[in-house]
Amino acid sequence: MRIIIDMQACQNDSRFRGIGRYSTGIITAFLKQAQPKHECILLFNALFEDNISQLLSLYSQYVDAKNLHIWHGLGPTEARNTNNQHNKKISVLLREKYIEKLAPDIVFMPTFFEGFGDNTVLSMPKNRHYQIFATTHDLIPLVQKSLYLDPQPVFKEYYLDQVKTFKTADGFCAVSEASKRELIEYLNVDESKVISTSEGIEEQFKNSHPSVQKINKILGTDIKDRKMILYFGASDERKNHLKLIKAYSLLSPQKRKKSVLVLAGILNDHHLDKFKSYAERCGLSRTDYIFLKRVTDKEVIDLYSACYLFVFPSFHEGFGLPALEAMACGTAVITANTTSLPEVIGRKDLTFDPYNSIELKKYLEKFIDNKSYRDEIAKYCLEHSKQFSWEKSAQSILDFMQKKYIPSTAPTRDLNELQNECIQAIKKLRITSHLSDEAKEKLTYAVIKNYRETRKPRIYYDISKMMTVEFHTGIQRVTTEIFNQLAVHYTHRYEIIPVKISEHGRYLEEVKNANLVNIQKHRNQDSDLNDIRPGDLYLSVDLDHAVSLKPEAFDFLRRQGCKTHFVIHDLLPLDLGDNFFSPDSAIAHYNWLNEIAKSNALICVSQSVMQHANYYLNAIPNVNSDLKLGWFHLGANFSNTSANSASSIKKFKDIDFEHPVFFMVGSVEPRKGHLEVIEAMTELWDNGYKGSLVIAGARGWNNELVVEITNASQYKDKRLFWPQKVSDDDLAYLYSKSTALIAASLGEGFGLPIIEAMQHNIGVIARDIPVFKEVTHGTATYFKTTEQLQEVLLSYEKPTEVTVTAFQSWKQSTQQLMSVIENNQYPIEWQRDEKLRIFPLYTGRFDSTAGLRKSDRICSNNTAGLLLWGGYFPLDEGQYTLNILGKSYIDQSVTIKVISLIDDEIVEFAVYPKLQLNSQRSIYDAPELLTSVQFTLSKKLEEVEVYVEVDEENDLYLSSLEIIQLDDSDLDTHPMDAMTLQKSS
Known part of the structure; x- marks a missing residue:
């Protein structure tokens, strides 16, 4: 079967609700179940721009790029604005014609009743050559007309039109038995056309074991040891928040003191005000409840995991996914006894009458008073949740499609014919004359985009x-x-x-x-x-x-x-x-x-x-x-070079290859280490050493000192050589004749000369940094200090055979790069380290009153006062290490403070007066770890500042700050990340 899946439920605002979770879960599982036996095509709406790139990236893991399609319509199309009716009609037609072009057997729509308030475009053409299977979540507006339809005439007309169209689907996938019964009762759909699929749970919904500090951060307050009674979901009236608030208010003050009511989800300001006002009318104080306007998926999982009891009191649901998610996170759950919720919870004794506040209050009392009972129910809920999975739901849909499948009767037609038919169909609408010139231009663009010739990526x-x-x-x-x-x-x-x-x-x-x-x-x-x-x-x-x-x-x-x-x-x-x-x-x-x-x-x-x-x-x-x-690793090709060209032999005739010759390749700039190597060699030469140093590299930046020392050296053109305009043939000659390559860089991304040296069978003397060990696979000779380098040079003998380690050609390098891209070979799916804050000073987050700001640092300026102040960053309650990086030119101390402005007063949370700075003597003016201090915050702060105070005689600069939140196991240590350690060394 050739199956198109409409992706708009993952693109529009439904993605923030249960329908979005359903769509993501069912589509991902369906793709895994259906392929490769069946061909699946994902169809996206170009009018939703904000998350289409993320969705295309996500689903490219499951579907070939040729089966990711974007159709272009004429927006805006939201039906609540009657001025959009022409755009809507045209976009409906454009979508239908695009689907015709793809010639599917089946179109699957995970949702249908969308598009009133956004650019969703869904339809079911009468004369189609394919089958349509659509998910029914609920018919709540139709069942409760007086609440949802009668007060909104425009929405009522739109919704009822959608209902008429929806009835014409070839198959219906109901998310619950309750939803199936609604479909049969209210739309008079043949029962043989309906299947109940249930829903599932995404893998991330499991107990996250969040810390108390993490939960307090989400809630915005410290609830101490109080038991959290949680609701999560949307905020429309049928969700029955008010009855839950009322039931909680009926608890005795003693029981409320032991617990706290938390309502979270997509809560707009109007609903928040309504809930707060009702809570006050019920006699609840501000300490009895917490209302969270919006929480992230990760925060929801943490709340599910930490809550004592999850309550889902909704009057009417299609399924009730939040209840299932909470169960999967290992908490105790109770639900209303209406519509689909008894199917989800699976036990009658865990359901209550949502219209009866007193009955719900009794349930709350039972759980608050009896922890062993609560724990028993939590264990049941976790086990029961395992009966639900997206894989089961997707397989039931696929089996249903295969059972009902009728092969497409669409004739084969070329692209030009289909495009012309689309244009004629638009003309028949007789509405293009009402469009503005800009809209006509957009329509033309949409038609062109929808009928592009196939090509290679x-x-x-x-x-x-x-x-x-x-x-x-x-x-x-x-x-x-x-x-x-x-x-x-x-x-x-x-x-x-x-x-x-x-x-x-x-x-x-x-x-x-x-x-x-x-x-x-x-x-x-x-x-x-x-x-x-x-x-x-x-x-x-x-x-x-x-x-x-x-x-x-x-x-x-x-x-x-x-x-x-x-x-x-x-x-x-x-x-x-x-x-x-x-x-x-x-x-x-x-x-x-x-x-x-x-x-x-x-x-x-x-x-x-x-x-x-x-x-x-x-x-x-x-x-x-x-x-x-x-x-990936870079390549090296020297196949077209000559290691014994006459010009090279002549150019380098003054180099004494009878004694050791060490070779440095790369642009001459401070980090490459030329100055250190020249000084080390000069000291050896002064003591009679016969070896030579050859530098092959163009002048880079900030290299005046290297130029000056080289030109002034008594060994220039005798033992020290810096030839100009070195060709590839020259490089090949020098590689073939030299004793070893010296790679002295403080830092590199790769170190291509190392690969070239190994390719020419000469040894490598490298600074002991991670990247050089990676590239050489640990086979080089390494040094950390100038003294170690001198020892290596004095004793070094050219190896008779070099252990060649996995160097590759540019062809192989390119193949490795493309394999990463094409086969999704990424070791890291990046996630922010929630315990680490990095503040480079060049971002301008900090200021100075006593220092001199340069592009990448703040320097002391013979002035006493605040060398650094500012930051204004939020920090949660907890213990922290503050690492300060920069350069100290003398033995000196500074004063460090961590402060915050609270009620217009400066409060000091850490003060380290006259703290001695680390001062490493080096020819390199590179930032290093100056000091680490620890501090503790007893509560969350929104704006934390760091002060560094200096005296007139201080001589230093600051380059960046790190703040690392500590676990209990980290206390009384000075943790530094790997890069800080590398920089310090």
Whole structure:
């Protein structure tokens, strides 16, 4: 069977309600059950832009990209505004014609009574060549006309029209036996067309064992040891909140003192005011109840898990999913004895008359007074919940479809014929003359988008940066190599298109004059570059800080179903600051990370960089909730180079290869460690050492000292060589003749010269940092200090054979990158570390009165006072470690305070007067851990500040702060994350 599933219930506001949970659960389970025997197609509405990219990303794990479809309508279409009736009619037709184009056997609609207040478009054409199966959740407005329909004539007309259409479905999937009975009784539907499917529970609904502090944070107050009586759900009248409030108010003051009533869910201001007013009329005090306007899914699970009793008093339900979710989280549950709820709870003695407050009050008393009974019921509820699953529900729907299945009778027709038919059908509506010019333009665009020719998926390969710079860095070399490999090996599967983001920052522009492999012949040159579809990929291998200025372009790509991928080579500017890079590098790199954190995936050039990104994303306020982190290794190709070219032999004739020759490759800049190596070698040379040092690399930034020392060295061009314009042949020659490569960088993303050295069978002497151990698989010789480096150099002998460890060609590197993307090989599905706060000072969150602010730091300025103040961040009750990073140039102390302004008075929560700072002597001006202090908050604070006070003689700078919430096991320790430890070392 070829089955289309309408996805609008996952896109519209129903996604925040039970219908949304049902749709997500049933669709995911159905896809797992139905495929690969049956072909499933997911159909999305382009008028819902806000979450379509997340849904396309989520469901691409279950469905091939070719079966993810987006139809385009003419909005707005919400029926409550009668001015939208023309748009609605046209959009209904556009959707129906799009479905015809897909030629399904079955269309499955997980919901139908939508579209009055949003852009949902659902219909059931009379003359169709396929079957429609639709879910019925309830017919509450029809059953309770006086409450839901009669007061709203416009809604009544819309709803009753929907009912007439709904009756024409070929099969009905009722979420409960009660819902099935309503359908048969009120719509006179043939019972053979209806199946009761029940509902299920998503995997995350299990006891989360939240801490007391976590629950108090959600509730916004400390409930101490009081027993939580919880309701969660919507706030419309049938949910019966008032009877629950009344029943709770009938409890004795002693029992209310032992408990607290919590109502949570989607509560608007009107309903909140109504509930509070009614609670007061019932004699409840503000300490008796807590009303939560909105809570997240994670918070709901925590509330379910922590509550003493969950009460679901609804008069009328289609199913009652919150009750089942609470049961699955291991709490005791009682429900009303109406409609579907007895099916959910499974025991009559756990149901009550929702119209009788006194009866409900007696149930509350029974549970509050008898914990052993409560625990017995909680155990029952947990076991009973296991009878429900989305897999069972989905299988029953699939079996029902197969039983009722009638093959499609649609004739085969070409795309042009279908498009012309659609245009003629729109004309027959005789309403286009009423449309504005703008609406007509949108309609034309929608028709074009709905009838696009099929094509291969595309890779939009961004080379924006390469088009704006003359000097190409190592990163641009990687960008070129990977593009060329894609163009050679992947054009049979993709259209490979080199692009740049337009100057206006909204659309893509193709680059046709780039110095890259020509791939124009592999794609249709008449196709629209911005015809972006699900299955297309955007890939940025280059580093372009201008990305942060063009967020609209990437939002647009994702809304069309194109997944965006960025390669991270390193995040070193965030670690080391501007001293090691060009001015303002740290803030530029932070802004770049801030933008790419919204993408679908970040793919790093090493596992070390991936862990680094995992840490630093905690400093970014808005990260894509579905962001994935992966890694691949770079390649190395020297197949077209000569290691013995005559020009190379002549150029390097003065180097004494009879003695050890050590080789450094890469741009000359402070973090690369050239200065340290030159100073170490100079001391050895002064003591008669015969070895040589060759530096192959262009001048980078902030390297004046290296240039000065090299030019002034008495060993220049004798033992110390820095040749200019080193070609690939020259590199090959030097690799082949040298004793070992020295990789002395303080930090790297990968370390490509290491791979090249191993490829040429020479040894590697590397600084002892994680990424170098990863790349070499622990086979190199490592050093931590200058003294250790000297010891290694003095005793080092060129190995007769190097252990070659998994270096790869650019072809293999590109294959590894594409395997990560195509096979979803992401080790990390990113989640924020709730216990960690990172505050880089370049974000401007802190200020200074006694210091000098620079781009990435705050420096002392021979002035006494507050070197740092501000922050204004919320912290929950608990114990914390504050780590302060920067650089101390002398032995010195500072005063640190953690404060908050409460009732216009400064309250100090921690004071560390004259605290001695860590001061490490080093030739590198890199941030390090200056000090760690601990403090305790006895209650939640909305605005916490940190003060650092200095005297005139202090000489230091601050670069960032970390705040880490401690567990009991962490107390009296100074915890530091892995990156802090690496930076400190």
